[in-house]
Amino acid sequence: MVLFSDLVREFRFLSKQRYIVLFLFAVFLLSAFAVWSGVTDSHQQQVAIERLLEKDAVDRESVLAKQVDYGDAAYYSFHFTYDEPSPLAFAAMGQRDVYPWKHRIRMLALEGQIHETDAENPELSLLGRFDFAFIISVLLPIFVILLLHDLRSAEREAGRYDLLVVTAKNPYKLWTARALVLSAFLAAAMLLPLIVGAVVMQAPLLKTGLMALLALGHLLFWVVLTMVVGRVMMARGQSSPRIASALLAGWLALTVILPVVGETVINQLIRSPNGGEIVLLQREAVNDAWDKPFAATWDEFLKTHPEWAEHTEMESSFHWKWYYAFQQAGDQQAAELSQAYRDAIVKKDHAAGLLSLFSPPMLVQRLMLSLAETDVAASLAYEQSVRDHHRALRLYFYPLLFEKGEFDSQELADIPVYGSHTVRY
Amino acid sequence: MNIIKLVMRDEWRYWRRTRVATTVILIGVVLSLASVVINSIEMRQAAVERAELQRTSEANFIEQPDKHPHRMVHYGHYVFRAPSPLSIIDPGVDAYTGTAIFLEGHQQNSAMFADQRQSSGMTRFSSLSPAFMLQVIVPLMLIMVGYSCMTREREAGTLHVLITQGVKVRDILIGKFLSVLGSGVLMLLPLILASLWASVSGESVTITASFVLGYVLYILIWSAIVLWVSSISARSNASFAILIGLWVVFCILVPRIGSSTAATLVTSAGKLETDFAVREELRTLGNGHDASDPAFVKLKQDLLDQYGVDDIADLPINFRGAVATHSEKVLTDVLNKYADARMEEELSQAEIARQFGWLSPMVSMRTLSMMISGTNLETHHRFLREAESLRYDFVQALNHVHEHDLDYDADVSRYKNEETAKAARVDASHWDVLSEFSFEPESSTFRLSHSMVYALQLLFWLGLMLLLIKQASRRIL
Numbered sequence: 001m002v003l004f005s006d007l008v009r010e011f012r013f014l015s016k017q018r019y020i021v022l023f024l025f026a027v028f029l030l031s032a033f034a035v036w037s038g039v040t041d042s043h044q045q046q047v048a049i050e051r052l053l054e055k056d057a058v059d060r061e062s063v064l065a066k067q068v069d070y071g072d073a074a075y076y077s078f079h080f081t082y083d084e085p086s087p088l089a090f091a092a093m094g095q096r097d098v099y100p101w102k103h104r105i106r107m108l109a110l111e112g113q114i115h116e117t118d119a120e121n122p123e124l125s126l127l128g129r130f131d132f133a134f135i136i137s138v139l140l141p142i143f144v145i146l147l148l149h150d151l152r153s154a155e156r157e158a159g160r161y162d163l164l165v166v167t168a169k170n171p172y173k174l175w176t177a178r179a180l181v182l183s184a185f186l187a188a189a190m191l192l193p194l195i196v197g198a199v200v201m202q203a204p205l206l207k208t209g210l211m212a213l214l215a216l217g218h219l220l221f222w223v224v225l226t227m228v229v230g231r232v233m234m235a236r237g238q239s240s241p242r243i244a245s246a247l248l249a250g251w252l253a254l255t256v257i258l259p260v261v262g263e264t265v266i267n268q269l270i271r272s273p274n275g276g277e278i279v280l281l282q283r284e285a286v287n288d289a290w291d292k293p294f295a296a297t298w299d300e301f302l303k304t305h306p307e308w309a310e311h312t313e314m315e316s317s318f319h320w321k322w323y324y325a326f327q328q329a330g331d332q333q334a335a336e337l338s339q340a341y342r343d344a345i346v347k348k349d350h351a352a353g354l355l356s357l358f359s360p361p362m363l364v365q366r367l368m369l370s371l372a373e374t375d376v377a378a379s380l381a382y383e384q385s386v387r388d389h390h391r392a393l394r395l396y397f398y399p400l401l402f403e404k405g406e407f408d409s410q411e412l413a414d415i416p417v418y419g420s421h422t423v424r425y
Numbered sequence: 426m427n428i429i430k431l432v433m434r435d436e437w438r439y440w441r442r443t444r445v446a447t448t449v450i451l452i453g454v455v456l457s458l459a460s461v462v463i464n465s466i467e468m469r470q471a472a473v474e475r476a477e478l479q480r481t482s483e484a485n486f487i488e489q490p491d492k493h494p495h496r497m498v499h500y501g502h503y504v505f506r507a508p509s510p511l512s513i514i515d516p517g518v519d520a521y522t523g524t525a526i527f528l529e530g531h532q533q534n535s536a537m538f539a540d541q542r543q544s545s546g547m548t549r550f551s552s553l554s555p556a557f558m559l560q561v562i563v564p565l566m567l568i569m570v571g572y573s574c575m576t577r578e579r580e581a582g583t584l585h586v587l588i589t590q591g592v593k594v595r596d597i598l599i600g601k602f603l604s605v606l607g608s609g610v611l612m613l614l615p616l617i618l619a620s621l622w623a624s625v626s627g628e629s630v631t632i633t634a635s636f637v638l639g640y641v642l643y644i645l646i647w648s649a650i651v652l653w654v655s656s657i658s659a660r661s662n663a664s665f666a667i668l669i670g671l672w673v674v675f676c677i678l679v680p681r682i683g684s685s686t687a688a689t690l691v692t693s694a695g696k697l698e699t700d701f702a703v704r705e706e707l708r709t710l711g712n713g714h715d716a717s718d719p720a721f722v723k724l725k726q727d728l729l730d731q732y733g734v735d736d737i738a739d740l741p742i743n744f745r746g747a748v749a750t751h752s753e754k755v756l757t758d759v760l761n762k763y764a765d766a767r768m769e770e771e772l773s774q775a776e777i778a779r780q781f782g783w784l785s786p787m788v789s790m791r792t793l794s795m796m797i798s799g800t801n802l803e804t805h806h807r808f809l810r811e812a813e814s815l816r817y818d819f820v821q822a823l824n825h826v827h828e829h830d831l832d833y834d835a836d837v838s839r840y841k842n843e844e845t846a847k848a849a850r851v852d853a854s855h856w857d858v859l860s861e862f863s864f865e866p867e868s869s870t871f872r873l874s875h876s877m878v879y880a881l882q883l884l885f886w887l888g889l890m891l892l893l894i895k896q897a898s899r900r901i902l
Contacts, residue, residue, distance in 0.1 A: 030678070037685040044692060055701040062708065080697070098521065102697055112527070115537045118695045122521035123775045123802040124688055127791075130681035142673055146666055154662070240662040245445065245569055248669065252565065257456075260557075264463060275537060276478055276525045280503065283527075284485070287500045291490060318840035 006177040014181055020147070027143055028189040034132045035193040038090035039200055041129075045101075049082045052102065056080035064415070069407050070400040071320025074107040074393070081105060081389055081418045083382035086373040087203035091194060091211060092133035092365075094374030097125045101379075103386055107397060109330040110390045111282040111338055114383065115275055132194055133372070136215045137365035138255055140190070144222040145247045147182050149230055150240035151175055157240060175227070183223050187216060207371050214371070218364045225250075255361040262355045270351060272344030273337050282334040289326035297322060300329035311402040321401040328394065342380065349376040385418075392416040428592055432600025433607070436574060446570045446608070453566040453612040457558045461615040464554050465513040465622070475505040475524060479862060486859050491850040493839065494827040495749065498820050501529030502859060506536075506808045509799040509866040510628040511636060514619050515556035517800025526809070528816035530753065530823075533760050535696050536809070555616055559640055560790050561676045563612050564647040568668040571605040571648070575655040575901075576664045584901070594898045602652050602894075609644035616640060629869040635876075636797045642883045643790045649890035656897045675785040683781030683788060690777055693770040699763040706759050724751050738833060745836050746828030753824060757817050764813070768806045775802050782882040789882035796876040799866030803875070808864055815862055822858035826851055 014020055060077050067073040083101040100117040119125070128134075152175065155161040165171045191212055198208040226247055233243045289297050298312045305328075314322060356362035369375035396416050440446030482503040489497060506524045508516070523536030578584035578597075587597060620633040651668060658664035709720065728740060728747060737744040782789030795801035827836075830851050839849035866872070 033682065037689055040689050048698065052697060059701060059704055102695065104697055104700060116535055117523060117537065118535065118697050121693060121771045121774050122518040122805060124684040124778060125521045126518050127680045127684035127778060130685045146669065150662055241573065241665040244665055276503065279527060279537065290496060316840045317843060317846045
């Protein structure tokens with residue numbers, strides 16, 4: 001058992017080593033910066049969503065007020081859909097700068113609208129963001145290696161090793177205590193900003209706790225690995241830099257080479273339809289409908305909406321119900337391709353999940369993204385909620401368009417409003 | 426000279442004997458070769474695929490049957506961004522921007538289908554591009570190869586012996602420097618081959634030469650960093666720890682801190698947000714689909730006066746076409762105003778992130794590399810601008826057809842029955858108004874002149890390192 005007095009002694013010893021104190025302070029600053037920029041980012045996104053919601057409501061109201069028939073009302077009214085950052089998103093922004101999290105859609109064919117990405121600055125996305133998950137998954141191993149790789153060998157190289165081992169009652173206690181104190185301070189330096197951030201963002205206790213546990217688990221893994229490798233290699237007479245090179249090579253393989261090569265392989269193995277084909281197909285389908293006999297549109301449309309079979313008569317060569325029917329028919333024709341596109345995303349994500357079992361840093365990152373709801377699943381859930389809303393719009397307007405009623409602007413008061421989709425897990 | 430050679434040979438012999446260095450160099454060369462091959466194949470595929478899609482899209486447009494011209498405005502057109510020849514080495518922002526845009530009347534769409542959206546999300550570190558290999562991984566390998574080049578001699582006491590026997594410190598340093606540099610150049614070889622290949626496939630020689638030169642400069646800088654740290658450290662482990670620390674700071678921290686800082690300092694309103702602003706402004710400008718919109722009263726009066734008639738039906742032109750032309754023009758002016766502002770914002774964000782090149786040679790190299798290979802933000806913006814000008818041209822050309830080649834009465838009664846619908850069409854021969862879209866990277870002079878600052882950043886780093894080494898050489902013992 002490591003005694004409290006051992007820990008106090010090691011603490012006194014380490015606190016006098018200026019470079020370790022400086023190092024830990026630097027780690028604290030990095031973590032604080034990561035959390036701060038994550039909180040600012042989340043906050044900006046929330047503010048943007050609120051601002052857009054307000055503008056959206058004003059815009060739709062002013063547009064709807066001018067309309068004199070339901071078809072125009074559906075054509076000119078846009079709906080803002082969004083995916084709010086979860087309270088923990090500040091810690092793992094994940095792919096939110098690449099995946100779309102806001103759209104403006106209307107009742108036209110959805111496949112032409114949903115693939116639009118209101119992306120952020122691509123050059124900044126390329127450089128990557130510096131968030132808490134990045135510190136934990138990528139940088140933490142390097143911190144541990146730099147701090148602990150020469151725990152024993154440094155003493156030997158300084159000529160104190162034998163003396164220390166001989167004078168200590170139990171030499172294991174000595175190393176364990178030192179490693180424990182070092183990793184405790186490292187953990188504190190990294191986790192303190194996270195806790196402050198979680199309080200500021202009012203993140204749920206359980207998930208914050210799980211996130212911290214993940215960080216601690218990853219820390220433990222690398223501490224144990226470093227100690228074991230350090231001990232074994234030192235026993236074989238290897239010097240500290242050799243030990244560190246070996247550990248860093250391991251880090252490089254696990255955090256950089258494996259994911260980068262894995263990604264290339266996954267992309268080669270799992271083929272996905274080219275996104276351009278979906279929109280091209282959808283456009284051809286929608287535009288051809290103008291020149292085809294009405295029956296072609298109705299046949300396709302009635303496959304999914306047989307309830308309107310009695311309402312397909314056309315008194316002129318244009319009627320809004322027909323217009324929206326061929327928009328839906330266009331979506332239906334592209335549906336298979338679009339589903340394959342999404343399936344490929346899911347498959348790739350699944351393959352990445354399997355691969356990450358071989359790389360603790362990647363596993364930790366994936367788990368953190370899923371806790372923060374910024375992973376692929378969350379992005380797909382948002383996309384589904386946009387599809388659901390679009391469907392709700394169709395179901396709302398079809399009776400108005402198909403049943404020949406007089407236009408009544410009061411009816412438009414009940415137009416479906418996008419509500420933030422519910423928690424996905 | 427002989428001494429320098431001896432020092433070099435001795436260093437290389439040591440690497441061979443210990444195996445660690447040779448393994449590292451071998452892995453480095455293999456990885457960088459693999460990345461060049463994989464990336465070349467991928468970019469070639471993408472180039473062919475996009476060219477094919479571009480052709481299909483153009484053919485589809487031209488082959489449309491007789492239609493009402495405004496329907497062609499909504500039928501729209503797709504353009505695809507062809508990758509530049511050097512993107513086989515540095516794909517730059519390609520994966521993050523989306524490479525296709527749908528062009529149609531009344532709106533400017535954003536680029537669709539960024540590859541990153543389709544990636545497995547395994548790593549945001551980077552794809553396995555040769556640029557990433559050389560900018561991030563090769564420096565790490567140089568460190569593993571060379572961290573002990575001076576400290577080893579010092580620890581073993583041989584440095585002292587060498588100097589007391591009259592060997593110049595300068596010669597030792599140059600010898601060590603050249604040996605580290607040599608291993609870096611080995612890992613650079615695949616890039617040089619790929620650059621030659623890019624030259625063959627149409628890139629100007631000045632461009633590829635400066636591209637390679639930039640990377641040589643970068644390898645020089647890192648070799649100098651390794652040598653400097655090794656000569657100021659008392660022990661190998663200190664040298665190693667400092668070098669790894671510097672690598673983490675230069676290659677991982679500074680770029681990301683730069684990008685986070687830029688995003689926080691300059692907030693860029695997304696496209697959606699500007700869309701709302703555009704719509705607000707447009708509400709006063711009128712709806713081009715509706716010729717009776719009050720916003721067009723003035724246009725109507727002007728036209729009636731111009732042709733001296735009392736009713737729009739008597740105009741020699743199609744009033745609805747005139748409204749479409751007019752409103753597209755007004756709308757596009759507003760859209761362009763906001764699009765330009767957005768690009769300005771993105772550029773100023775990028776400018777901030779690029780200034781971090783003074784804090785990390787990796788950032789300067791990355792910017793220089795993207796700038797020279799024509800895969801940077803500016804190129805993407807030019808793609809957006811060229812696509813927009815193509816969009817405006819074909820939409821206005823179709824509106825011109827609408828205005829002059831389609832009778833107003835036929836146009837107004839187009840929905841009455843099948844007969845009138847047929848009458849409200851124009852001949853398909855009008856669809857050849859679409860001009861071909863071929864996207865080329867900027868001229869080589871433009872790219873070179875814009876990369877001067879980043880070349881200067883690299884030279885600053887090299888100068889700084891050489892100065893530091895010179896200073897260290899005075900206190901070598």
